[in-house]
Amino acid sequence: xxxxxxxxxxxxxxxxxxxxxxxxxxxxxxxxxxxxxxxxxxxxxxxxxxxxxxxxxxxxxxxxxxxxxxxxxxxxxxxxxxxxxxxxxxxxxxxxxxxxxxxxxxxxxxxxxxxxxxxxxxxxxxxxxxxxxxxxxxxxxxxxxxxxxxxxxxxxxxxxxxxxxxxxxxxxxxxxxxxxxxxxxxxxxxxxxxxxxxxxxxxxxxxxxxxxxxxxxxxxxxxxxxxxxxxxxxxxxxxxxxxxxxxxxxxxxxxxxx
Numbered sequence: 001x002x003x004x005x006x007x008x009x010x011x012x013x014x015x016x017x018x019x020x021x022x023x024x025x026x027x028x029x030x031x032x033x034x035x036x037x038x039x040x041x042x043x044x045x046x047x048x049x050x051x052x053x054x055x056x057x058x059x060x061x062x063x064x065x066x067x068x069x070x071x072x073x074x075x076x077x078x079x080x081x082x083x084x085x086x087x088x089x090x091x092x093x094x095x096x097x098x099x100x101x102x103x104x105x106x107x108x109x110x111x112x113x114x115x116x117x118x119x120x121x122x123x124x125x126x127x128x129x130x131x132x133x134x135x136x137x138x139x140x141x142x143x144x145x146x147x148x149x150x151x152x153x154x155x156x157x158x159x160x161x162x163x164x165x166x167x168x169x170x171x172x173x174x175x176x177x178x179x180x181x182x183x184x185x186x187x188x189x190x191x192x193x194x195x196x197x198x199x200x201x202x203x204x205x206x207x208x209x210x211x212x213x214x215x216x217x218x219x220x221x222x223x224x225x226x227x228x229x230x231x232x233x234x235x236x237x238x239x240x241x242x243x244x245x246x247x248x249x250x251x252x253x254x255x256x257x258x
Contacts, residue, residue: 003063004191023125026132043213056118078111078250081113085253124152128159169200206233
């Protein structure tokens, strides 16, 4: 069993554990939530303009272990917003990434920067959770959703959320586009082996329609990496571990974008 398989099994258990009362509470919270802010539009980069950046609040990961244990979500969010983050990705998975759903509301109450719920979303109720907690977008991973991707894209739209659809190869890109993707993330990290391939964005960008916003994810460590990805056709980058290990994650972001 791969790490992805274990994570998805945990997610199925989490969704199954939601009782009728909790589901009703989520639905009521969605109805009371403020309007979602434009996430995809913020990332769209006109030709010749600087790269956009999604900065990630990430305390730990299965591949890296502890990264910044106990990191203060509000403090990190403010640091990112002050140093040029176009969007902020918030890890909400507890068991594997030391995240929590409440991190979204903490970030939302701290900054105006649009927020992405970064998790392994497999069910529409998780999208409703994201909306209720203050997210403006959700991550949908093609590798985790072989049969339900289109339904989850529609669920996100119903709730007014953008969907960042993550792919790892050309076949997954085709699946994402067929499901109506307008915001695609290319993850350089293979979720089964956790190996990095930094050439992936350049290969996939050639097949991405002009109206689709392209985000490069994982393995981004230097300003040269950012320039190469921008030249390859990426509108934005998503960076977490590299920033979270720095004394000031925001200052590290500014260095990447310099």
